[in-house]
Amino acid sequence: MNWRPPMNFENVLADLSPDRAWADLEHITREFPSRLAGTENARRMAEYARDELRAAGLDARLEEFLGLVSFPEPALVRVVSPVQRDIDAFTLGHSASTDGVEGELVYVGSGAESEYEGKDVRGKVTLSELSYSPARHEKAYIAWKRGSLAQIMMNWGDENNTAVPFGSMKSAWGNPTPETLEAEVPQLPCVGIARTDGLWLKRLWEQGPVRVWLRARAENGWRKLTMTAAELDTGPDREFVLLGGHMDSWFGPQATDNAAGDACILELARVFGQHRDRLQRGLAVGLWMGHETGTMVSSTRFADTNWDRLRARCVAYIQIDQPAMTGASVWNLHSTDEAQTFIIRATREVTGDMPLRWHRQAKTGDMSFFGVGLPSLAGEMSFTDEEIRRTALATLGWWHHSIHNTLDKVDRNLLGLHLRVYARWLWELLTEPVLPFEYGPVADRLLRRLTELAATRVPGIDLDGLVERAHRFKTLAERFDAQAQAWRPRLRGDQAGADAAGLLNGTMMRLARVLIPVASTVVGPYGQDRYGHSWQTQVIPALVAYSKLANLDPDSEAYQVWWVAAIRARNRVADALEQSVDIVQQALDRLDS
Known part of the structure; x- marks a missing residue:
């Protein structure tokens, strides 16, 4: 490797500007709301990111390709018996469309395999809880394989949460292969409803048989997608770090998911671009498209099309998604095993004795690089165990994937703290002669x-x-x-x-x-x-x-x-x-x- 004189982390902190990141966040949520992959606003977001990265001195570009994405629409759930009631719903992305199906309701809790023991759901409508145990996509996949006629997912949050959730239920990761198109794209009508309505349905089911009818509509198809990629001195013989996060979103501002993350990425690129002559390694940036409505389309494609150089020279992948949530107080750190000691130590150096949890990095978000074999890191502040239990495991806030994800859901002070933590990770990976991993x-x-x-x-x-x-x-x-x-x-x-x-x-x-x-x-x-x-x-x-x-x-x-x-x-x-x-x-x- 080419030796560079060492650079202190204080040099990075001096140039890091939370105000600049906040300005990006405001601009994104105001000018490019509803950044669904394949739409004009998503492309405008990609162009904005490209222009900002170029201004920071990176070699930035747009990459266009076709992706299998979805445009879901409002749905309806109607209780047929023992009472009659209409419930507002929203079709989940990649749901099968139907003008109406009717069946007996069966509550399946978290929607995990174990919840189906002793239950025959063939030809029936299943009702599950929206959480990440398992993820929404796996709930739909399990219900489909079990022969469910349709699935209703009730939102998380406390018992008074009236937010109707958005979300996708395509299990196939990235654009499908012929095999995964057949085996991992469930042909199942699937809708989301508010937690208040879901709990009412559950109580009704507990009292005796319930029949429901539902309507779902989604336009699923191949659309031209645009992602932004950038390089900072990632020459053919140079090691580099990959920094990424998704820039597409659901309807509305989607401030925490992931406008705040995109703002952090742009600011980090600016600062490390200023210090490029002091870095031991290069920096590649990927602002992914097709995360929400395509299930990680562009990060998967990036892994496939950059396979050789990622395998040969990429030392780590850092994902930034949903930083600085209002009310968050506990650091949730995630990494592959070899990076555990590093991510905890580096975070502690910035946050001191703030509460912290570490988890083995699960294959969620745009963690599309396990096959490549990239050490992978992510982290964001979340809520206390008690708050999470009280809100039906709403680790990402009750507003997550809903129209309520507005700018007030981002804490400006926490955005600055997240920037400092992410900068600390990047600084060590980009400047230390020996990588900080342990086997x-x-x-x-x-x-x-x-x-x-x-x-x-x-x-x-x-x-x-x-x-x-x-x-x-x-x-x-x-x-x-x-x-x-x-x-x-x-x-x-x-x-x-x-x-x-x-x-x-x-x-x-x-x-x-x-x-x-x-x-x-x-x-x-x-x-x-x-x-x-x-x-x-x-x-x-x-x-x-x-x-x-x-x-x-x-x-x-x-x-x-x-x-x-x-x-x-x-x-x-x-x-x-x-x-x-x-x-x-x-x-x-x-x-x-």
Whole structure:
């Protein structure tokens, strides 16, 4: 890597302007409301971002392509019996359209698989709670696979929330392949209703049989989409960080989602553009389109079309989505495993003793880069556990995905705090000679998961061998982490250590490319898990297939097909651990020589 003299974080803070970011936020919400992908306002937003990034000194461009998106319309739910009542509703994006379907109502709670135990919903209308456990897309997918006639999703928030939610229910991540178009785009009428109406429906259902009729209408099709991309010194031989967030939105200002995030991205690009001669790495920026109504269309396309350079030179992806929500008081940090220590430490340096939660990064939002193997980070302030429980898990505010997401839902002071935190992450990733990632914790998490699974024996599937490999990898990874930590202070300000920095960083990047697709995806590097896939809550999600076998009759067809899935998942893990051991051993041999 090309050595650059070190730059203090104070240099960045001195140039960071929350007022400038707030001005961007005001401009976006006022001039480009209702930024639905494929509309004129969405394109105007993309042009604005391009112009601002160019003014900041980045090489900015528009990228146009076709995306499968949706334009949903107002809907109606009518209670037929035991009483008659009309309920305002809104069609969810990618819903099947219907002039009217009628069926018995069945309440399915969170809409997770476990909620369907003992319930036959074939030909019936299901009623679920709108939360991220599982995500909306997975609720619809499960209902569709279970034979539900239609689904009604009641909004989150407290029991008095009258906001009618927007949202999409297309499970296929990004533009579909022939296979996912058939298997992961549910053909199911699906509508959202206010929480007040949903709770009333639930109480009615608890008293006895309920029949409902509903109408849904959505225009689903391929439209020309426009995203904005920009580069700051990301030459053909230079490592870089990818900074991204979506700029399309639902109807109305959608201030927190994601006008505030876009304003942060523009301001960060301006500031680091001013210091480009002091950066060890380049910066790529992606302002994504087709997030809301297409399920991550453009970030997925960016991963596909930039595969070679992302695999070779991208050190990390930072996503910014929904910062500075009014009333938020707790930091919610998310990252892939190797970045956990870094994101917590760097955030603490800015926020002090503010409450903080860390979560393994789930495949939500525009986290389209797990297959590439990019260390990924995100974070925003949210609410206390008690507030979240009281509002039916409304982690993003009761106004989320509704017409009520107006400028007053953004806290101006918190916007400045979020900017400082994001700048702190970027500063270290762009300036430190050695990347701040650790692989001992990754190895430990893999080992614990494999040990847990291996406690259940399945004939013909050897997990003990995986446990042994994981032990070996953990020993080596901890030695490697210690070496990296010892080198970090030696390499700051020392041009002579460039070769060691290159070896350390290259090893970390190679490990990420191998391990993240195994630790965090079901389908592996070259596909995309459907949005909200229920297995995504687990480390090594593909091995959920193994855990299913304990509850199946070995002579059944179900056992046989899941056995095949499990053995293949096991083999993927075996290869990944073997490669990881080799990668770290080679690095240690060179560092010790």
